Every structure is written in structure tokens, then in C-alpha cells.
Amino acid sequence: MFNFDEIVDRTKTPCEKWNKYKGQDVIPAWVADMDFKSPPCVIEALQKRVQEGVFGYTDIDDETYDAMIAFVKRHYNWEIKKEWILFTHGVVSSMNIACMAVETASVMTTTPIYPHFIKAPKHANKEVLAIAMKEENKRWVLDFEAMEKAINPTCKLFMLCNPYNPAGTVFTCKELESLGDFCLKHDLTICSDEIHADLLLNPETKHIPIASLSEALAQKSITLMAPSKTFNIAGLQASFAVIPNAELRKNFKRTMGSMVGGINILGITALKAAYLEGDAWLSELRVYLAANLKMVQDFVSKNPKLKLLGQEATFLAWIDASSLHVKSPYEFFVQHGVGLSDGEPFGNKNFVRLNFGTQKSVLEEILKRMQKAMDSL
Incomplete structure (x- = not known):
């Protein structure tokens, strides 16, 4: 058993999450890193590596690739190859590289969305076709009708977030197949951010990498993965792109260049x-x-002025x-001592x-303060 109840005082280090409201009586509940210690196996491995005392240029050994x-095979039933893997400093930098590596005048994505899905195409001077997700059966889902209306011949890249940040949707096989058909029909490369893939909250939910559905989709896909969210090691900046298509991989690597x-x-x-x-730590996490999500859902259910759709991950x-x-x-919630993420950069200021x-x-105190805010209305 791992102790996820252990409080870690993150104010003793220059922590982005907790420094934002330094000196204020505000509990941070915004940026996407967790307050738990990383797995003991990770901490022990880092301590052993630090003990060597030399931190020069390094290679990646075959055991790491294996x-x-x-x-990936164990968790997603997807067989990837060593030569498909390119290491990057983070999924955000990978999204920017993808937007530059794929020849396209415009990029399609969805909204609301993690803000860098909008920023990355703009950094590459590409038009953004942001298609609103829709509510269906108490889930946030893709609006294929709106996507068909918005697509144009200059668009050759679709940026997918699965599981979906911020809404927590894990797209089903059928939904991914429909998206795959759409992308193949319009000759779109898919850049799929799957950084939250391991954080499934329903045991019956399965994460399916869209590239694993068919060889045709594999050849049109850039899949972005990382252990950073899963094992709470985002600050260590280790992520990777899985790109089966040799030419697409070559373009991605060339675009990375010396940056x-x-x-x-x-x-x-x-x-x-x-x-x-x-794996054992992840299962308990x-x-x-x-259980934490259930606390949030119970809080929302007691406050009819708030709404939270079904959530399957993150x-x-x-x-x-x-x-x-x-x-x-x-x-409003900051004034009552809780620092959430503002919905505006994601695409809706009312969330x-x-x-x-x-x-x-900590979550109990967050929800207590939010309830006090609700009671003040």
C-alpha cells in the first residue's frame, strides 16, 4: 500500500503550482501536476543515479527502450518499435514541432482545449480551426458535422487530445474510428496528445491510441506520450513521440533540429x-x-448552479x-481561497x-471553501 494521504509541503521549493498564490490564503488547484510523491521506485532510481555524481552527455540504453x-504493449495493446520513438523535452514542445513539421496552412482541433493546442499552430503561423465539442449522453464528444463544415483543402493536420483535457473524456473505439475515417478522407495527419492515457478513473474504460487502430492511421499519426502526468515527474521533462511513418518521422526530427x-x-x-x-503504484493512484473525483461530483451535485459532465480520466x-x-x-473562487484554472484560456470563461x-x-478543504463561496450567493 502506498500513502497518498501524506502531505508534502511544496512551499519549501520554487514550485510553480504553490508559488502562484504565495503569501495569500489561497489553496492552488490549477496547473496539472499532483501533490503526491512519485513512486518509490522512481525516487530510488534517481537517488542511485545522483550518487554516481557525474551528469555528462548520456545515451538511452536498450533496456529503457524495452x-x-x-x-505501451501492456497498457494499450499497441506494439511499437524502437525506431519509431523520438525523445523530446515535453508534449508542449512536441505539439509545436508537429505544427511546423507538417505542411499545412491551417490546423484543426477542438475546444475547449488545453491552451497550447491553440498556441502551437499560431506559433507556426498556421490558421486554427477550433471546433466546439458537444454534450451528448452527459459526455463531451466530437461534433463531426461541424468538423465537416469547417474543413478546407489547406488543412492537413488534426490535433487530438485523448484523454481529453480539460473535460476528461476517453474516446471510444467507435469515436476514434469515426475520427480516423474523417482524417483519412481529408488527408489529415493526426497529432495525438495522449499524456493522460494512464490516468483512467473507471476500471471498465480503455485507452486506445488512435494510431493502433489501423496501418493507414499509424502512417498518418504522431502520438505524444510521457510518464510525466502519470508518475508526477513533469519537472524532469522526459517525453517522446511515436511516429511509425519514416518520412513523417524524418520531418519531425529535422524540425526539432538543434532546438x-x-x-x-x-x-x-x-x-x-x-x-x-x-504499475502497482499506478493502480493504487x-x-x-x-475517490477524489467522487468527492468533487458529490459537491457539484449539491450545488445546482454548477455542472460537471461524466468523466473517465485525468x-x-x-x-x-x-x-x-x-x-x-x-x-470568484480565488476571493474565497481556492485557485482554480481560469476557463478562458481553454475556450470558455464561464468554466x-x-x-x-x-x-x-487538502481536497476536503478546497471543497469546503468552494461551498462557502456558493453559500455566499
Whole structure:
């Protein structure tokens, strides 16, 4: 058993999440990292590597590749090859590289969405075709009718987020097949951010990499993965792209050029340990997060002015606060001591995103303060 209830005082280090409201009586529940210690196997591997005392240029050994390949096969039933893998410093940088590597004048994605899905195409001077997700059977789903109306011949890249950030949808096989058909029909390369793939909160839910559905889709896909969200090692900056198509992989690597340098020694050390020995920790984490989500859902159900659709993955709850009729739901909750993510950069200022990847006692205090805010209306 792992102790996810253990409080870690993150204010003692320059922590982005907790420094944002330094000196204020505000509990941060915004940026997507968790407050839990990483798995013991990761911490031990890092300590052993640090003990060597030399941190020069490094290579990635075959055991690391084997661990990655086995993890992807074990969790997603997808067989990837060593030569398909390119290491990057993070999924955000990978999205920017993809937008530059694929020849396209415009990029299609969905909204609301993690803000870098909008920023990355703009950084590459590409038009953004942002298609609103729709509510269906209490889930956020793709609107294929709207996508068909918006697509144009200049668009050759679709940027997918699965599991979906901020809404927590895990797209079904049928939904992914329909998206795959759409992309093949319009000759779109798919850049799929699957960084939350391991954080499934329903035991019956399965994550399916869209590239695993067919050889045709594999040849049109850039799949972005990382252990960073799963094992809470985002600061170590170790992520990777899986690109089966040799020409697409060549273009991605050429675009990386000298902008993305050597790999992070400690990041690769943590990645290897997590993928080799982290499954038991991950299984318990999922149970803990699912219980935290239930607390959030119970809170929302008691407050009819808030709304939360069904959620299948991630530690981030996308809460509709439009019925509060306040100028800024984000500012409203900050005034009552809770720092959520503002929904505006995601595409809707009337929403807030709550990070429940924290200790139960901390989440209880967050929800207590939010309830006090609701009672003030």
C-alpha cells in the first residue's frame, strides 16, 4: 500500500503550482501536476543515479527502450518499435514541432482545449480551426458535422487530445474510428496528445491510441506520450513521440533540429524506473483519484448552479459555472481561497478547471471553501 494521504509541503521549493498564490490564503488547484510523491521506485532510481555524481552527455540504453515498448504493449495493446520513438523535452514542445513539421496552412482541433493546442499552430503561423465539442449522453464528444463544415483543402493536420483535457473524456473505439475515417478522407495527419492515457478513473474504460487502430492511421499519426502526468515527474521533462511513418518521422526530427537538445539524464532515469516498476503504484493512484473525483461530483451535485459532465480520466474536473452569473468564476473562487484554472484560456470563461490530484484532506478543504463561496450567493 502506498500513502497518498501524506502531505508534502511544496512551499519549501520554487514550485510553480504553490508559488502562484504565495503569501495569500489561497489553496492552488490549477496547473496539472499532483501533490503526491512519485513512486518509490522512481525516487530510488534517481537517488542511485545522483550518487554516481557525474551528469555528462548520456545515451538511452536498450533496456529503457524495452521498458517503454513493454509498457505501451501492456497498457494499450499497441506494439511499437524502437525506431519509431523520438525523445523530446515535453508534449508542449512536441505539439509545436508537429505544427511546423507538417505542411499545412491551417490546423484543426477542438475546444475547449488545453491552451497550447491553440498556441502551437499560431506559433507556426498556421490558421486554427477550433471546433466546439458537444454534450451528448452527459459526455463531451466530437461534433463531426461541424468538423465537416469547417474543413478546407489547406488543412492537413488534426490535433487530438485523448484523454481529453480539460473535460476528461476517453474516446471510444467507435469515436476514434469515426475520427480516423474523417482524417483519412481529408488527408489529415493526426497529432495525438495522449499524456493522460494512464490516468483512467473507471476500471471498465480503455485507452486506445488512435494510431493502433489501423496501418493507414499509424502512417498518418504522431502520438505524444510521457510518464510525466502519470508518475508526477513533469519537472524532469522526459517525453517522446511515436511516429511509425519514416518520412513523417524524418520531418519531425529535422524540425526539432538543434532546438531540442540532448535528453535529460534524470528524466530518462525516472521514465525507465516508472515504466519498469511503477504499475502497482499506478493502480493504487487510480483508485485514490477516482475517490477524489467522487468527492468533487458529490459537491457539484449539491450545488445546482454548477455542472460537471461524466468523466473517465485525468485528475482535472471541468466545471460549468455559467449559472453563477458572475463576471469571472475564477476570480470568484480565488476571493474565497481556492485557485482554480481560469476557463478562458481553454475556450470558455464561464468554466473553471479543478485539479483534484491532491491529498484527500487538502481536497476536503478546497471543497469546503468552494461551498462557502456558493453559500455566499
